[in-house]
Amino acid sequence: MRVAVGSKNPAKINAVKEAFKEYQYEIISVDAESGVSEQPMSDEETIKGAVNRAIQAAELGDAEIGIGLEGGVQQTPYGLMLCNWGALAAKGMDPIISGGARIPLPDEIAQQLLMGAELGPVMDEYAKKQNVRKNEGAVGIFTNGQINRSEMFTHVMKLLVGQYEYETSRNQKTV
């Protein structure tokens, strides 16, 4: 069985490998398009990006399972929240989705995003580091390293794999 991840970002690929580590699946990464803006600004747009990537990854990678992981933000009365969504697309099944943990972004970051900036470069500038998005991520910076981006996506992935297992075992019981 082959699993195709719709991203070349190591923080995402590692999370997929971790979630499938009990399985003998081949895991490949392909450049899939999210079909939404570079910086999704709502849960809805972020979910759409994750689902698009999952479907495209399965096609491009000729894989039984496609995975899409997408980061975005969502405005709330409590501030601009980091949001992350994942999707698993398998043949003969509607895409499965799951959401990640969320934390509010500091005002100075939120303001830049609301003016059209992308979180990736804003975080590098803020943290005086390079490629925060491929390493600890904004979540790692603002949680003092307690939860990094890969761990956060691993949780999203376990929610996906678990739902997939539940669905497939339920279908086996009913046929």
Ligand SMILES: O=P(O)(O)OP(=O)(O)OP(=O)(O)OC[C@H]1O[C@@H](n2cnc3c(O)ncnc32)[C@H](O)[C@@H]1O
């Ligand atoms: O290569 P891809 O798979 O596109 O990975 P990415 O890091 O660009 O991640 P997304 O497209 O899913 O995220 C959308 C935007 O939010 C940024 N972003 C999301 N979460 C982040 C985080 O935890 N730390 C830094 N940047 C983040 C990211 O750089 C993009 O600008």
Ligand SMILES: [Mg+2]
């Ligand atoms: Mg991106």
